[in-house]
Amino acid sequence: MLDVDRSSEFERLPPEQARALIARGEHTGGTANMANGRVQGNLVILPKAYALDFFTFCHANPKPCPLLGVSQAGDPALPMLGDIDIRTDVPHYYIYRDGRFVEEVTEIGSYWREDLVSFVLGCSYSFEEPLMAAGIGLRHVELGRVVPMYRTNIETRPAGPFGGGLVVSMRPMKPADAIRAVQITTRFPAVHGAPVHLAEPEQIGIRDLMTPDWGDPPEMRDGEIPVFWACGVTPQVAIERARPEICITHKPGHMLITDLDNASLAAI
Structure with missing residues (x-):
C-alpha cells in the first residue's frame, strides 16, 4: 500500500492515481509536487446562467484566467483533461453563496445541480x-x-x-x-x-x-x-462582484490534477 506521507511517492504518482487518493479522502492537503510533470488547474463552477459571461471574462483576461477546459452543463466529467469527476477529485472546495464564502468541503456531491458548468484554468x-x-x-x-x-x-x-x-x-x-x-x-x-x-x-x-x-x-x-x-x-474576486446564487471553487493551493503534460503548454 502506498505511504501517502512520502512526498517522493506523491511526485511520481500518475495523475489518475493522485485523483483516486483525493477522491477517497486519503489526501486532503495541497497538491504542489503531486504527479510532477502534469498540469494542475484552478476550478470555478457556476450556474449555466452565468457561464457565457464568465467564459467571456476569461477570454478578456487570459493572464489570470487561461482556460484549459469547460464542461457541459450538469456533467461532472471533463474528458479533455482526463477521467475526472469534478465532484470528488479536488482536495478542498470553497462554497460561495451570493458572492460570499460560506463553507469549505472535501466533496461537492450534495451541492451538484444539473445546471452547473465547470471551468478549469491554468495554474502556476x-x-x-x-x-x-x-x-x-x-x-x-x-x-x-x-x-x-x-x-x-x-x-x-x-x-x-x-x-x-x-x-x-x-x-x-x-x-x-x-x-x-x-x-x-x-x-x-x-x-x-x-x-x-x-x-x-x-x-x-x-x-x-x-x-x-x-x-x-x-x-x-x-x-x-x-x-x-x-x-x-x-475569479474568486470576480465572483464576489457577480454574486451568483452559488459558486464552487478550489481552495487555493488545492488544485485539480489533470492528465495534460506541462511540456505540452509551452509556446513554440
Whole structure:
C-alpha cells in the first residue's frame, strides 16, 4: 500500500492515481509536487446562467484566467483533461453563496445541480517545474508552504457581472533569477505567462507583503525582490462582484490534477 506521507511517492504518482487518493479522502492537503510533470488547474463552477459571461471574462483576461477546459452543463466529467469527476477529485472546495464564502468541503456531491458548468484554468504550478529545472529556487516549495497571493489595484477587464481587481502570486528571487524567470515563463501563456510586476509591491496596491490574502506568509532574504504573476484566484474576486446564487471553487493551493503534460503548454 502506498505511504501517502512520502512526498517522493506523491511526485511520481500518475495523475489518475493522485485523483483516486483525493477522491477517497486519503489526501486532503495541497497538491504542489503531486504527479510532477502534469498540469494542475484552478476550478470555478457556476450556474449555466452565468457561464457565457464568465467564459467571456476569461477570454478578456487570459493572464489570470487561461482556460484549459469547460464542461457541459450538469456533467461532472471533463474528458479533455482526463477521467475526472469534478465532484470528488479536488482536495478542498470553497462554497460561495451570493458572492460570499460560506463553507469549505472535501466533496461537492450534495451541492451538484444539473445546471452547473465547470471551468478549469491554468495554474502556476506548471511554470514552476521549468523554473526549478533551470536552477531557480522557489521558497514556498522549499519550505512546504502555499505560495502567497494578494489582491491588487490592477483592474481586470469586466464581462457582464464579472470584474474587479487582479490577484497575483509572489515568489522571492534574486534579480538575476527574476530576469531568467521572465524569459522562461513567457513561454507558458496557457499558465499565466510572464510576471505582471517586479519589486515595489505598493505600486500595485499591496500594503504589507508579509500578510497575503491567501496562502502562507513569504520568507524574504537579503538581496531578493518580490516577483508577481497573475493568479488563478482572480475569479474568486470576480465572483464576489457577480454574486451568483452559488459558486464552487478550489481552495487555493488545492488544485485539480489533470492528465495534460506541462511540456505540452509551452509556446513554440
